[in-house]
Structure formats: structure tokens, C-alpha cells
Amino acid sequence: MKILLGIWWCLLVGQATATDSLEVNLMWMYRNQPWDLQTPIVVRDYTVQFERILVYVGSLQSAPSNVDTAYYLLGTSEDWTKLHFKSPLQVHAGDRVEVHWGVDSLTQVSGAMHGDLDPQHGMYWAWQSGYIAVKMEGRYTDATGKSKAFTFHLGGYRTPGCFAASSYVVNEDHTITLLWDVDALLAQYDFRAKDHLMLPGNEATQMFLDIIPHSD
Amino acid sequence: MRWLSHIVLAGAIGCAFVWPEERCSEVPAYFPPTVFDLPTSVVDQQRAELGRALFYDPILSLDSTISCASCHSPYHAFAHVDHALSHGIGDSIGTRNAPGLFNLAWSKILMWDGAINHLDMQSIAPITHPDEMGESMAHVIQKLKRSKLYQDALASCWPGEEWESYHVLRALSLFQSTLISQSARYDAMRKGQVVFTPMESKGYAVFQQHCNQCHREPLFTTGELSNNGLPMDTLLRDEGAYKVLLTPASKGMFKIPTLRNWAFTKPYMHDGRFHRIQDVLAHYRNGTYNTWPSNVRMNAPLRISEEESVELMAFLKTLNDSAFVFDPSHQFPKHFFDHAKEKQTKID
Numbered sequence: 001m002k003i004l005l006g007i008w009w010c011l012l013v014g015q016a017t018a019t020d021s022l023e024v025n026l027m028w029m030y031r032n033q034p035w036d037l038q039t040p041i042v043v044r045d046y047t048v049q050f051e052r053i054l055v056y057v058g059s060l061q062s063a064p065s066n067v068d069t070a071y072y073l074l075g076t077s078e079d080w081t082k083l084h085f086k087s088p089l090q091v092h093a094g095d096r097v098e099v100h101w102g103v104d105s106l107t108q109v110s111g112a113m114h115g116d117l118d119p120q121h122g123m124y125w126a127w128q129s130g131y132i133a134v135k136m137e138g139r140y141t142d143a144t145g146k147s148k149a150f151t152f153h154l155g156g157y158r159t160p161g162c163f164a165a166s167s168y169v170v171n172e173d174h175t176i177t178l179l180w181d182v183d184a185l186l187a188q189y190d191f192r193a194k195d196h197l198m199l200p201g202n203e204a205t206q207m208f209l210d211i212i213p214h215s216d
Numbered sequence: 217m218r219w220l221s222h223i224v225l226a227g228a229i230g231c232a233f234v235w236p237e238e239r240c241s242e243v244p245a246y247f248p249p250t251v252f253d254l255p256t257s258v259v260d261q262q263r264a265e266l267g268r269a270l271f272y273d274p275i276l277s278l279d280s281t282i283s284c285a286s287c288h289s290p291y292h293a294f295a296h297v298d299h300a301l302s303h304g305i306g307d308s309i310g311t312r313n314a315p316g317l318f319n320l321a322w323s324k325i326l327m328w329d330g331a332i333n334h335l336d337m338q339s340i341a342p343i344t345h346p347d348e349m350g351e352s353m354a355h356v357i358q359k360l361k362r363s364k365l366y367q368d369a370l371a372s373c374w375p376g377e378e379w380e381s382y383h384v385l386r387a388l389s390l391f392q393s394t395l396i397s398q399s400a401r402y403d404a405m406r407k408g409q410v411v412f413t414p415m416e417s418k419g420y421a422v423f424q425q426h427c428n429q430c431h432r433e434p435l436f437t438t439g440e441l442s443n444n445g446l447p448m449d450t451l452l453r454d455e456g457a458y459k460v461l462l463t464p465a466s467k468g469m470f471k472i473p474t475l476r477n478w479a480f481t482k483p484y485m486h487d488g489r490f491h492r493i494q495d496v497l498a499h500y501r502n503g504t505y506n507t508w509p510s511n512v513r514m515n516a517p518l519r520i521s522e523e524e525s526v527e528l529m530a531f532l533k534t535l536n537d538s539a540f541v542f543d544p545s546h547q548f549p550k551h552f553f554d555h556a557k558e559k560q561t562k563i564d
Binding site: 027042066079089108109110111112114118120121124126127128129130201202 | 224327331332334335336337340341343344352353354356381382385386389401424425460464
């Protein structure tokens with residue numbers, strides 16, 4: 001009996017401390033509620049329709065020796081939809097994982113890259129030589145019915161400001177969910193005053209830092 | 217024994233016509249270490265050849281009219297001779313002079329304003345600029361995927377992979393890194409193969425005293441940004457590196473160009489405003505400065521006599537590398553495209 005209890009206890013402990021690959025999910029939010037990109041948002045007296053939101057996430061780390069150095073392009077556009085990915089990072093439930101939004105300064109200057117960092121995804125500042133951290137584009141319609149485009153290419157490629165870190169606790173099912181609330185952009189920035197920012201620099205970096213999700 | 221002397225004589229005459237063949241891609245010992253790794257492996261050299269094909273192929277432009285070679289001609293040290301500003305698709309005019317593409321493996325920054333930090337990524341700029349090739353990388357990839365010629369080429373260079381921007385950019389950068397100019401008369405002097413004439417030697421001394429700080433040998437550029445006091449063109453309003461660095465001190469700063477192959481790459485300066493090398497010298501000797509206060513390196517005219525000016529020109533002429541300019545291994549890869557035609561003919 002004691003032996004059986006011992007075996008059961010070992011199995012229980014073993015299960016609780018089991019590691020598995022981390023699955024990362026991105027969820028769009030608006031004012032703390034799940035939100036679909038297709039749904040227009042009324043802000044002040046104009047209506048915003050997002051058409052594409054893309055963001056780089058990567059350099060996941062749960063411990064100094066446990067790092068996934070890859071970068072993943074998350075978001076939605078006409079020809080790209082990726083709202084979750086499986087990282088090779090081995091984690092336990094309850095671990096805290098640090099996530100970088102944007103691409104680190106070393107990767108920025110390391111030349112041509114494959115996969116999600118391939119410049120064909122349109123996330124590279126061609127005449128500035130660095131990766132856009134967040135791209136948000138769409139149209140807004142003002143009170144007079146006039147429709148205009150908005151274009152925000154945010155972040156930087158020089159330190160500081162090329163990436164920002166948040167951290168998340170790993171769930172029982174070895175997932176973390178990155179909640180991105182677009183209200184962070186819409187509440188702070190009035191598109192009628194400024195509806196485009198496409199050059200890297202202090203302004204793009206500050207706006208990027210203003211809108212990225214915080215740790216949970 | 218007479219037959220032996222005939223043989224020796226014939227051999228001596230033969231040797232006089234046999235020059236030691238020096239591949240342009242070999243790097244002299246007096247060159248500094250490269251910033252970009254040169255293609256040494258067989259597979260990288262193959263990829264460089266693919267890059268050579270892409271360099272000459274207008275498939276990279278939106279309307280298939282402009283290739284890299286349209287503005288970077290091999291016969292002009294990969295610059296655009298006689299064009300102050302290059303033009304792109306639809307005859308649009310750019311805002312800058314196309315610089316010569318050689319010795320790029322030593323460049324830490326690229327473009328006149330230093331905007332590009334890696335040779336791999338340089339090609340994105342002209343490919344996607346609306347006034348140059350007007351394309352998108354995504355569309356370039358689609359076109360390459362539709363081409364059997366390039367599908368086959370990719371399979372040779374990157375077996376098992378699908379076309380991505382990475383392959384285009386990498387192939388182009390590997391090709392460009394092979395463009396090494398190191399066989400000018402100056403280089404022959406450095407290698408101990410020739411001796412400068414007295415006038416060239418004097419000009420070399422003038423150069424070392426007055427020009428070497430920015431146009432440092434053996435690359436004849438430090439590769440850094442600098443302001444040489446050129447007044448800003450009021451039409452183009454080009455503020456140079458300020459666009460990238462956004463600091464007051466960077467206004468009017470441009471990447472110091474190499475002086476190598478100057479005879480093949482006129483006109484001169486970032487906007488091609490000087491059509492003759494004598495005009496460049498005149499700017500440094502007589503020009504006005506101080507367009508951007510406090511950051512002008514050339515804050516006083518070049519004080520050299522007329523005689524020294526002539527001697528300097530004699531030295532500058534030793535920097536022109538005909539062997540590089542006429543090297544067939546850099547020119548249009550006829551074999552690459554002919555091979556495809558042959559295959560097509562056989563199929564037909």
C-alpha cells in the first residue's frame with residue numbers, strides 16, 4: 001500500500017512539474033473586451049476601421065539559460081494571419097516568461113533573415129534599415145463622412161526603443177495569452193490631429209512604448 | 217647548343233606576354249579586414265553568381281525596365297556616368313547620384329546618408345523606392361517563383377527552399393561583395409610592382425597631407441559620414457544623414473565616397489553637381505563653407521599651389537582601376553540567360 005501511495009505521489013508531483021513547449025496566443029481587445037479586427041470602433045466623433053495590425057514578438061525567456069531567440073510576426077493583414085505560435089521554449093505552469101515586443105538591436109543589424117523576419121512581409125523600413133515593431137493601418141471616417149487612411153509604423157531600430165519587454169505567467173496548459181488592447185492607441189492619439197507616422201525616430205519609439213501591452 | 221639558346225629566347229618572349237593573372241576578387245594584404253564576409257565556399261560563390269544574374273535582370277523592377285545595372289554600370293565602376301541624378305521606372309528622377317559599387321565588403325554603412333547598416337539589406341531600398349524600381353519584395357518573390365529559370369537556380373543554390381526575400385538579398389549582397397577594386401596603379405605601387413613617377417610621388421605626398429584624413433588609403437574613404445561644406449541644393453533640399461540620425465549635427469553630412477575609379481564615375485558628390493574632378497578640387501580650394509555651423513570638417517579651403525594641384529591630379533589618376541572596370545567576371549552573365557534559352561529551345 002505504502003509503495004502504491006509512493007508511486008502515486010511521484011506521478012502526481014511529476015505531472016505538476018512537467019515541462020512542455022510554450023504556446024503563445026495573441027488576442028485583440030478593446031476596452032478590456034475581446035475585439036475582432038473587422039469590427040469598427042467609434043472614438044470621440046469618428047469611426048476607426050483597422051485593416052492591418054502586425055507586431056513582432058520574440059526573444060522569449062523564462063530563465064537566463066532558457067531562451068527562444070526567434071522572432072514571430074503576429075497579427076492580421078490581407079495576406080498574413082498569425083495569432084498564435086508554438087515556441088520551443090520548455091516551461092512549467094506558473095513560470096513567468098519575458099516577451100519582447102519589437103526586434104532587438106543585434107538582430108536589427110544582422111542582415112537578411114528568413115521566415116517571419118523576411119522583409120517581404122512589409123515590416124522593414126527600407127530606407128532606414130531596421131524592423132518596424134508595430135504596424136497599424138486602416139481608415140477612419142470623421143463626422144462629416146470623410147474617410148481618410150491612417151498609417152502608423154512604430155518602434156525604432158536603434159537602442160533604446162527598438163524593443164520593449166512584458167512578462168506573463170504560464171497557464172496550466174503551458175500557454176500565455178498576450179492581450180493587446182487597441183484602446184491604448186485610440187485613447188491617447190487623436191487621428192484627426194495626426195493620422196500617420198512612418199519614420200523611425202523618437203516619436204515612433206514613444207508611440208510604440210505608449211501602446212504596447214503591459215505585463216500581467 | 218644554338219637550339220637551346222633559341223628555346224630560351226622563345227620562352228623569354230612568351231613570358232613577356234604572360235601576365236600573372238590576379239583575380240579581382242583577391243584581397244591585398246594592405247587592405248583592412250572586411251566588415252562583410254566574402255564568399256569563399258563553393259556554394260556562396262554559386263549564390264554570388266545568382267546575385268550577378270539578378271543584378272542585371274530588370275525582373276526586380278515593377279515594369280521590368282530597370283535593373284540594378286541600369287544605374288550601376290559595370291563599365292563605369294558600377295556607377296551611373298554622366299547622370300547627376302539617376303532615374304527609375306517611368307523616367308522618374310531620383311534625388312541622389314548613384315555611387316560606384318565596389319569594395320562594399322568594407323562598408324559599415326551604406327547609401328549617401330548612411331541609412332543602411334548591412335550589405336544584405338541595401339538592395340531593399342532601390343527595389344522598393346517608387347522613383348527607382350518601384351517594386352515590393354513580395355511581388356519580386358512572386359515573379360521569381362513563376363520563373364523556371366530562377367526556380368532552377370534557387371534549387372542549385374539553396375536546395376529544398378522556397379524563394380524568400382532572404383535569397384534575393386543574400387545573392388545580391390554576395391555578388392556585390394565580390395566587386396573588389398584593387399588593381400589600380402596605386403595598388404601596383406603598394407604591391408611593389410611599379411614605382412611612382414616623381415610627379416605621382418609628389419602628388420601622393422600632397423594627398424597624404426591634405427586628403428588622407430577623410431579619403432584614407434587604401435580604400436580612399438574612411439566610410440564615415442562627414443560634412444564637406446557643400447551648400448545645400450535649394451531644389452533637392454537634401455539634408456543628408458539628418459534624415460536618419462535626426463540630430464542637428466548630422467545636417468549636411470554624407471558618407472565620404474571613395475576616390476577610387478573617379479575617372480569612371482563622374483559626376484561627383486551626392487547630387488552629382490560637379491561634372492569634372494577639377495570642379496571638385498576647385499570646391500576644396502575656393503569653395504564657400506559653413507552651411508551647417510560647427511560640423512563642417514572642411515572648415516578652411518585647401519591651401520595648395522597650382523603646381524601641387526597638378527601633382528595631386530597625377531596621383532589621383534593612379535587610383536583608376538581599368539582591370540576592375542573591364543573584368544568580364546563582373547559583367548552581364550550571358551551564360552546564365554543563354555543556358556535558359558538553350559534549355560527552352562531543346563524543350564520546344
